[in-house]
Amino acid sequence: MPTLYDRALVWDAHSCLPLVPDADVSLLARHKAAGIDHVSINIGMDMTPLETVIRTTARFRDWIRRHPEDYALAGSVAEIRAAKAAGRLAVGFDLEGALPLMGDLAMVGLYHDLGVRQIHFAYNRNNPAAGGCHDQDIPLPAFGRALVAEINRIGMLLDCSHTGHRSSLDIMAASTRPVVFSHANPRALVDHPRNITDEQIRACAATGGVVGINGISLFLGDAKSETVARHIDHVAQLVGAAHAGIGLDFLFAPDVDDAPPGRDRDYWWPPEAGYGSAHSAIALVQPEQLPELAEILLRRGYAEADVLGILGGNFLRAAEAAWG
Ligand SMILES: [Zn+2]
Numbered sequence: 001m002p003t004l005y006d007r008a009l010v011w012d013a014h015s016c017l018p019l020v021p022d023a024d025v026s027l028l029a030r031h032k033a034a035g036i037d038h039v040s041i042n043i044g045m046d047m048t049p050l051e052t053v054i055r056t057t058a059r060f061r062d063w064i065r066r067h068p069e070d071y072a073l074a075g076s077v078a079e080i081r082a083a084k085a086a087g088r089l090a091v092g093f094d095l096e097g098a099l100p101l102m103g104d105l106a107m108v109g110l111y112h113d114l115g116v117r118q119i120h121f122a123y124n125r126n127n128p129a130a131g132g133c134h135d136q137d138i139p140l141p142a143f144g145r146a147l148v149a150e151i152n153r154i155g156m157l158l159d160c161s162h163t164g165h166r167s168s169l170d171i172m173a174a175s176t177r178p179v180v181f182s183h184a185n186p187r188a189l190v191d192h193p194r195n196i197t198d199e200q201i202r203a204c205a206a207t208g209g210v211v212g213i214n215g216i217s218l219f220l221g222d223a224k225s226e227t228v229a230r231h232i233d234h235v236a237q238l239v240g241a242a243h244a245g246i247g248l249d250f251l252f253a254p255d256v257d258d259a260p261p262g263r264d265r266d267y268w269w270p271p272e273a274g275y276g277s278a279h280s281a282i283a284l285v286q287p288e289q290l291p292e293l294a295e296i297l298l299r300r301g302y303a304e305a306d307v308l309g310i311l312g313g314n315f316l317r318a319a320e321a322a323w324g
């Protein structure tokens with residue numbers, strides 16, 4: 001008899017292939033083998049040059065189209081369900097920051113056409129669209145307000161991960177559709193500026209959104225499945241299990257250096273916030289831990305329907321409302 005995990009539509013709201021034109025996209029097989037049904041892959045961050053964003057996106061799209069037996073580009077809930085039914089891993093794209101929009105609202109529609117279905121406005125540092133979580137806490141600027149309206153209109157998930165506190169609250173107040181934190185953990189459990197306050201979690205739930213717990217030890221405490229369950233528990237007890245999910249932030253190739261030339265690492269990842277000099281110093285929750293996480297949640301007394309939601313149903317619901 002299939003387990004609850006086998007039956008679930010499993011959704012990883014954010015993970016990272018290296019942002020290089022010759023990236024080994026076949027590393028996605030880890031997610032497929034682990035029973036994940038949909039993953040959102042990052043195609044760029046605020047520090048990523050536009051040329052790299054475009055070439056990386058071309059590489060990802062081309063590779064996925066050449067492997068139709070096992071993978072599918074998916075931009076709608078119907079396509080994600082169809083991919084699962086056919087035993088394929090559905091892949092969508094996300095953008096970590098608004099700088100690759102070049103200050104032009106018309107770029108939102110272009111990225112949508114390229115498969116981007118989730119976007120945040122700022123990556124750790126302030127920019128003309130929003131405040132970042134490792135910078136001065138500013139209200140949402142005028143360009144950010146216009147961006148909320150355009151993203152609502154086009155139909156993408158607004159994502160407040162990496163965003164500053166005030167800007168994130170302003171985005172959630174302004175949006176007419178669900179806003180998510182695709183990969184952000186409760187600050188009540190690990191006091192790190194990249195983690196989010198209970199006020200932010202409540203505001204996210206009020207939009208109909210979901211908080212995806214990430215598997216980065218710096219933000220989680222360690223990389224144990226039990227610890228992921230504790231973070232899910234915090235969100236569920238605060239706003240209900242319907243607003244908890246998973247955004248592993250799994251680095252498929254942590255040893256590949258995809259830093260753009262001349263990037264100031266300490267600017268984007270301030271050393272005083274505990275970012276090590278190498279990704280290898282950080283432990284990651286592995287995709288293969290997700291079946292164990294499902295078992296832990298059931299043992300903790302979660303109803304089967306709640307576990308199905310946490311594994312993916314909640315993000316599916318938010319995406320359907322945001323993309324429709
Ligand atoms: Zn991120």
